[in-house]
Amino acid sequence: MAQGIFFFVVGPSGAGKDSLIEGARAQLGDTGRYVFARRTITRPSGAPGEDHIGVTEAQFSASVSAGAFLVTWDAHGLSYGLSADLLTALGEGCNVIANGSRKMIRQLAGLVPRLVVVEVTASLDVLAARILARGRENALEAGARVMRQVEPLPVDIETIRVNNDGALEQGVSAFVHALANASQRVRLRRVPISTGLERVAYLPLHSAVLSVGDYLGGSKVDLLADTASLSVQIQGLDAPGLLAADEIGLSEEAFAHWRVAEGAEIALRRTPSPASRQALIQKVQGQELGEPEYEMLLRDIIEGRYTDGEISAFLVSATRSLSDAEVVALARVRSRFSPTMTWDRPIVVDKHSMGGVPGSRITLLVVPIVAAHGLAMPKTSSRAITSAAGTADAMESVARVDLDIADVQRCVAEAGACIAWNGRLNHSRVDDVMNAITRPLGLDSNRWSVASILSKKLTAGSTHVVVDLPYGPRTKLRTQAQARELGDLFERVGAGLGLTVVAFATDGSRPIGRGIGPSLEVRDVRAVLANDPEAAQDLRDKALFFAGQILAWDPAIGSVEAGRRRAEELLTNGEANAAFERIIDAQGRRAPVLPGALTFAVCASAAGEVSALDGWRIGELARRAGAPADKSAGIDLKVGLGDRVTAGQCLYVIHGSNSADLQSASLLAQMSDGVTVTPIA
Structure with a gap:
């Protein structure tokens, strides 16, 4: 048997709630499907007004102590209560109709199987006239009462509205019709x-x-x-x-x-509810929404209550106009759609990069440096979407990354950190729905991205976050000014969420490190951790910069300069390398994937100086060779920006394990290799 509905009737003084309820009782009371609740009130029975149970204040307090009430509230110097027996009626399939206070709606919604708020309304003139007709207040007092500000109704709770401006018969008919439609x-x-x-x-x-x-x-x-x-x-x-x-x-x-x-x-x-649809319309029209509206809207969207066309209209508007307050609200709301990790630590750190730079696998260096120092860093990372490798892809070439929350907590306890794939941890259901629409439409919004990114930091339990914002001709952020503007937004929204966030604009005009592709990038990371003199210096320097920023949050460190010195010490003395191995063991060590044995060398056609490295093109070649699905595939750069080369000198080597993929990549490289060599005068 389906459980009954709790109809909670609210409205201003003079709206005629009692009259409508009595009219509905006359029509529906004998059907056996409705229970009309009698309120317990601390005023004598038989007083003018509704039929209630009159008790003294002492009797009311005793009933509260005995658990006799479902909900109670105070108003106008009186105490009100609704009997706990109403839950039994609901369980038996009866609908309950009760007159109540709007301030109790949220609490009541958590106590009954289905709550429907019935808001009875009337024009201000009608409300004032009805209050005056009672003879208890003068015109000035009646006017003040109808103009009194009331608490707004929760937008995420089902609400139906009944206008009671006209004759009583019309109001009762509308009230009964509304109950019937809902039940x-x-x-x-x-x-x-x-x-x-x-x-x-x-x-x-x-x-x-x-x-x-x-x-x-x-x-x-x-x-x-x-x-x-x-x-x-x-x-x-x-x-x-x-x-x-x-x-x-x-x-x-x-x-x-x-x-x-x-x-x-x-x-x-x-569905959606009228309030939800109104919120969608307001956003489509470019108006600002609050946190309750976004929670209602996103829940309706991910639960399939809107058509793709309606969602598209909402997203087009949302990607064009979001205030800072809306980004904060969206981040909070999005975080509620994923499990949240909690930590018994005052500082839990994280790092995020907007990406777009081939190589640049600095997370695999920053995390073990921070873990070696002793700060907790439960890092969750994505797989590649359009690049040759994501952080999770690279880490997966040496360790398991599909961790659940219990695994992450265990890894942090054992090794101080983890580098896990976020798809199993804090990938929001919102992303599944939104990405299916935004990607084909080419919709993109930095503000929407900030809400998504910081919501994941909230669910990871982070308290402090550093953000890397690479800029360059082939990255998402074209200029340093754009990167700085986005960094300011990250920091403002982070503050609004109670997070400490610092963001840095970094040079993304060329690859970082030498390897591009999962196994080759891990090779570079291991060389830095081992203090190999041939290790990529740019990769090492960038990792130390961000590790120093994070370590500065430790009160015992105190400054960025001291943080940098501490990070370099941990790298030089081998403690960071040992921490990386502990993290691998905690997550689940795998036999390391080696660079593919099949190779093709791309050589300079003429002598000169390397004046440009097109990271986007080089990354495309790595993907054509099979990366990131084939973790052995990728590009091994043999030259850097500013190097002098001779005709026939190797610029880079393409690695792979599939001959067809390698041939495809080599043909593409022969058309355009991504390396600009300028003749030297």
């Missing part, structure tokens, strides 16, 4: 129709319970059964042999997904 139930039936990925429900065109036309159209509808819900598209069906007049049918796929038994009583709720 009508039908029996579930499986329909032998396949709809593929679409979840479709069918209403008989001549339904004896519902007005089918009210549910047809583009918007989706929630089906409610006990605590389970399913968002579906409604279609009409004129087939009495398949659906009776009091039934609703589910397609094969929807029925298999929901797993609610045939014959179960189902309630329908139009």
Whole structure:
């Protein structure tokens, strides 16, 4: 049996709530489907107004102590309570109607299976006239009462509004109709129709319970059964042999997904809610939204209550206009859609890079340096989307990265840090829905990205975050000014979220390190950790810069300069190398992937000086060779910017393990190798 609905009736003085409830009692009281709650109030019974249970303050306090009330509140010098027995009525399938206070809505929503707020409204003139008619207040007092500011209704809780401006009969009719629309139930039936990925429900065109036309159209509808819900598209069906007049049918796929038994009583709720749809419209129009609106909107989006067209309109607007406050709100909301890690440490550090620079695998150096010092760094990283390697791809060539929360906590306890793939940890369901639409449309927004990135830092339990913002002709941020502007946004939003965030614009005009591709980048990292004199100096320097920034957050270090010195000490004395090995062991050591044995050398066609390295082109060649899926594939650079080369000298070597991929990469390199050699006069 489906549980009943708790209709919580609110509205200003003079709206006529009691009158509408009494009118509804006269029409619905004998149906057995509704329970009209009597409030317990600390005023004598028989006083003018509603039929209530009058008690003394001492009796009320005793009932509170005995757990007799579902909720209680104070107003106008009186105490009010609703009986806990109402939960029994709900469990038996009855709908409860109660007059209440809007300040109790949030608490009540967490106590009952389904809460529907019924807001009774009327114009200010009507409200004032009704208050005056009571004879308890003068015109000035009545005016002050109707103009009094009231707490706004929660936008994420189902609300229906009933206007009671006119005659009582009209108001009662509208009130009863609203209750019926929200509470009508039908029996579930499986329909032998396949709809593929679409979840479709069918209403008989001549339904004896519902007005089918009210549910047809583009918007989706929630089906409610006990605590389970399913968002579906409604279609009409004129087939009495398949659906009776009091039934609703589910397609094969929807029925298999929901797993609610045939014959179960189902309630329908139009979705998105009017408040949610209004929020979407406001954002499409370029208006600013708050945290409650974004939580409601994103929840409706990821639960499939909006069409792709509606989501696209929302995202187009959101990528064009988001205030700082909205970015903070979005980050907070997004973090609620992923599990959050908690740490019993005052400082938990993290690092993020906007990427776009081939090589530059500094995270695999920064993390062990920080861990060797003793700060906790549960680093979660992504896999490559358009590059030759992401941090998770590189780390996976030597260790397991698909960790869960328990694994991360264990690794931090054992090794002080981890370098894990975020797809299993704090990849938000929001990303799955949003990326499916934004990527084909080419939508991009730095502000939306900041909300996404910092939400992941929140769910990782971070307190301090350093951000690397590479700029250059082939990176996401073209100029230093753009990078600095985005860095300021990161820091402002971080402060709004209670995080300490510092961001730095860095040169992204050329590759960092020599290897491009998972195994080759790890090779470079190991060379730096081993203090190999042939190790890439640019990779080492950049890692020390960011490690120094992080270590400066330790009060015992105190400054960035001291942090840099401490980072270099840990690297030089081998403690960072040992920490890296501990992290690998904690995550699950794998036999290291070596650079692919199949190679093709790309050589200079003429002598001169290397004046430019096109990282984007070189990264494309590494991907053509098979990276990052083939962790042995990639590019091994043999020259750097400013080096002098002779004709025929090797510029780089392409590695791979698949001959067809290597041939494809070599042909592409012969068309354009990505290295500009300028003749020397």
